[in-house]
Amino acid sequence: MGYDYGKNRSEHPEPIQAEVEGSLPEWLQGTLVRNGPGLFSVGETSYNHWFDGMALMHSFTIKHGEVTYRSKYLRGDTYNSNMQANRIVVSEMGTMAYPHPSKNIFSKVITFLNHTVPDFTDNCAGNIIKYGNDYYATSETNYIRKIDPVTLETQDKVDYQKYLAVNLVTSHPHYDKEGTTYNMGTSIADKGKTKYMIFKVPAVGKSASEESPALKNVETICTLPCRSLLTPSYYHSFGMTENYFIFIEQPLKLDILKMATAYLRGVNWASCLKFHPEDETLIHLIDRKTKKEVGMKYYTGSMVVYHHVNAFEEDGHVIFDVIAYDDNSLYDMFYLDKLKEQDTSGPSKTFSKPKCKRFVLPLNDKGEAGEDLVKLKYTKASAVKEKEGKILCQPEVLTEGVELPRINYNYNGQKHRYVYLTVAEKAESTMITKLDVETKQRLDWTAENCFPSEPVFIPRPGATEEDDGVILTSVINCIPDESDYLLVLEGKSFKEVARVHVNAELHIDMHGYFIPQND
Template structure:
């Protein structure tokens, strides 16, 4: 287990040809780019948490039936100064470093905390974001790093806070039909007036615009005030339909006063997060046209969610699906001190709360005269309810679609629309996936792929050109093995039948990653070489 989690991975900056078994579709041309933690020790110092490791990018280039692999460490400011000092000197979420020789740890983000909100790392290790013809490595801070998708070279750093007042941002943005980006960030403002901000980044420079960067035209679509004075909820993603944005304010709270004093108290920032099961989970639905929150207080029981699956509209209702937990034990399992042998890890680190895929329904309009206790959901296609309470609040009760899955993906052409299929890692009670699953929401049928000693990554759906059905395409998953005699490989599954189409085995140090995207050959930037 330490071999897979705690060992530093060797980068492979020059492309190497994979051994392809099976027949790749002729139309599969482009790049699968993935991101995740690859370096967990620097000199004699070690990160405490697996999610803290230095970002390692890797890609699989599909070209004329062949596959080429490469990987490179993200040369962030964090990476550079750590390498120069030969030790960890920049703090990460689960690892506090002393001293931090980068910029002063105190920022001017919040005068009510005596200018003590820390400046965060630019170790962007979670996802890849496309903005026009540019690509960025992202995490959950206000920093992102532009990368060359072909060579994986690191380029300039961008700071969201220079354009909008956010200190944190999600690594799971959404894209509308024009390619514009929608994202969410937390703004820690003066006098404790913390807000969640929905931001829009145009995919192109507006006509007549004189500034060269799309980020200079970033706008705040809407802001939602935190219900707590000195706390902000943690969130990893959000939902979006054609007309609405869905935000869940869960009682998984970041204590801002503890955050500001963590360095002085000698604790990591993760210790400032705490789940409050006695609190409610609030649900906000924003009208993208009016930029206003729809009226009514919608809430459900306390939960923790990291990933939204999808959301859509139907007959005056907004329906959204999430992966939810009853507690926050998932994060705790990935402290490297807990990761020893495979047997120990699986036996001792099972989720206390099993992940469930839950469907919630929000009626956009309802009869104000409806009696107390009435279910104001008028759909017959779901068992999810929204119950009117005496004070006028609406208590939302979910429908459980399935359980034991994480890292959900869909055919993104159906994002914001009524859809049928979820592709995900089948984790059951364990944090490490051993299967990939296709779940049919309509029939509740499940198809799975698994192989002994294999751990597949998040499956990425790639739609077939001219495909007529939602599942016309393939799934791509980077697979590592706990068997040292077995080479890692890129798995290609037929998304409809879940039969293996091909695999591309690579003699390289492939690692367990987090998230990524597929970029078709036609969408690769024109100003960057497409040569392998």
């Protein structure tokens, strides 16, 4: 019994009192806001790809041992236009929207021309991020949508391009302890150059008079030239340590000319994303102080990475962990017709199994050609110096079959021991796990016909141990007459503390953000 990915989900904008089975820690106070696709057909039209579905936000507010739930569709321009037309009229990555059949030939030609240089969707169904004191729903286009994290009301539409020359921006920024946000975007063919840009948005005070959006104070940290003007690398996240940024320029590339003509050719933009297994993967290490790339040239074999786990520095090395694939078959697996096939035929045979890999970048390249420059004893990762001065990095595989990594974010940029992940065997996860990266041992949680989302670790205030806290994950329960619920696990033992039953149908989402009550 599986999850129906193509089913439209209902929203519940008014708070619903949830039923707590077990007991919640007294210190656990705040709101978990999550985001993901929830509406897949409008009128007689349907999206082709699960990622394209319109954003449905939902939240669990925990206060004094009680929990309230609510959900609401993001009322962006995309949502409003589709609803007004009663059909899909705004294109997404895997679904190209076409003129209504009643339009005349002249109208169709004008529409084709308008799509040659596309204006992207503001259907921000990927994550919830924070800039300054404001929270935003985000995907990877130049548009983000400010939201009220309490009521889930949709607020201002913000265009990155008013503040930065970027066309694509990740939905996985980093935050430092002062509240500064760091993120990364791609500037396509700007003044004849395509480049990657790392930027920061400084923290602002708590005063209501502070200017919004905080992006008004954005600062560009550095730019990196793209290997090719018209085929920039696709990337979904990046790494950050105390002194460095890590950017993986992978051989999964966007063909900009093909994207510009996709509408005219009758294909979706996703068809313009191509994996080049013959190309190597470049690993860029940027010094946060000098704002320039270090002199060493690191590379590894072809791979596709969506999620960085964490990165840290130790004894003259930069260590970073990622979830890596052998190809880009993951995206294809989420076409809705493929998901229906999986539901009847079992796991997809074309799904490249993800691996949690550890790479080590030596900061000193002194050594002979052929020498492994990694001097750390606890890892099997290597970095071999080659004759031309390049450094070939081979990773250590920490575990396999996992995705959606989260850590205790207090350890972001520092050496960590534990990672919390979903176990991905099909499109949906049936298990979450706690990975000890030192011993490689795993603690698992699973339940029959239940599908948990990304596990989010919440540290106990004042904790001195990394796994002192709880893990929150929303769980789809496919057992008839049983409710969906928010699962709460104890960090150390990974055993259940509570199930928070919700009298509403939850949906499988993407990512989320926990807002402590005092935030």
